[in-house]
Amino acid sequence: MRRALLAAALAAAALLAAADPRALFSEIGRDLAELSRITGLKLHHQVPYDTITRQKVNEYLKQKVKEEVKPEELRAEELALKKFGFVPQDFDLVKSTVDLLTEQAAAFYDFRKKRLFVADWGSSAMQQVALVHELAHALADQNFHLERFIKAAGKSDDGSLARMAVMEGQASWLMSEVMARRMGQSLASTPGLEEQVERMAGSAGSEYPEFEKSPLYIRETLMFPYTKGMLFQHAVYRKMGQAAFSEVFRRAPQSTQQILHPEKYFERLAPAAPMAPAVPKDFSTLAEGTVGELDHSILLRQYTGKETADEVAPRWRGGAYRIAERKTDRRAVLAYASQWDSPETARRFFALYQRVLKQKWKQMSVRRQSPEALEGSGDDGNFVLRVEGAVVSSLEGLP
Secondary structure (H helix, E strand, O other): OOHHHHHHHHOOOOEOOOOOHHHHHHHHHHHHHHHHHHHOOOOOOOOOEEEEOHHHHHHHHHHHHHHHOOHHHHHHHHHHHHHHOOOOOOOOHHHHHHHHHHHHEOEEEEOOOOEEEEEOOOOOOOHHHHHHHHHHHHHHHHHHOHHHHHHOOOOOHHHHHHHHHHHHHHHHHHHHHHHHHOOOOOOOOOOOHHHHHHHHHHHHHHHOHHHHOOOHHHHHHHHHHHHHHHHHHHHHHHHHHHHHHHHHHHOOOOOHHHHHOHHHHHOOOOOOOOOOOOOOOOOEEEEEEEOOHHHHHHHHHHHHOHHHHHHHHHHEEEEEEEEEEEOOOOEEEEEEEEEEOOHHHHHHHHHHHHHHHHHHOOOOEEEEEEOOEEEEEEOOEEEEEEEEOOEEEEEEEEO
């Protein structure tokens, strides 16, 4: 969900304001040398750069989406978000994403053109910070080919977001470390400094109107790679030192759970792979993928509250979904399954998901109910919700 669009359009946009960048370009050589010393990554060649206007940023992002994401993929991503109840039915995914990134992008590194672009509008003392962030991407790209790294997640939406957190988290950590060193400090030697930086980054979105009016899911998944990704990079760095900057690319985390809980990354705890329920034979698959701990955390936070989300979501062990459509009338069905750490947790989520259904639909009626199943109808058709062992499954939108 939304991962392909983010991967295509994000282009490593720094969530900072920028000033006139021309004076910055003389600092590129120094910054790259410093980043190379910190990470141990080799600088193979200098990074081409240019300025870009706000209008050109908007045009660039729109073109990037057209080139890299097929219209049917965009429609399926948007439909999945609406089926889960993450966004309202009139939500425009492409417009929202492009507008958000245009509003916030101060600089970005184009993986295909291998060129750094810096915005030519606004003014801020943080302009140097944005440049260091993007140069960190350029250095990582020369060593690990970032576009290929993101695509290696395949159909795992959750795995793709985890890889984006590696990419953005490392750049955010290095950006913060460079700035800290220039003030005589270091993230590595100043306890709690990385969490202060993470909180500052997490609150920065309130300055942007497009960000503020976006649904919770859009805001959280946009900020996650930067904020939680930075904390993940810090945890790996504390354990492995300089080798951490290569390790996270060579052995990428498999899920957002491993980003949120780095100990699971070190344990190499792979996510489970529950099977989404079968759809009727006259329906064909539009999209399928994974639903991770972050997705469940946002869903529970949105419909049951933060306290419940914080308690239940970390008990996630795996999740999968499929969006299928009937060609005759374009009716869409959501087939979804989640696996939990125990049958007891699954039963609790079974009850919580009933609350999700009641709130995401305007109308809901129940025909049959038992401790293991709930059947009825909602806004978009019939549904069947079940719990079996540690797995909760749901079919929604049935004729």
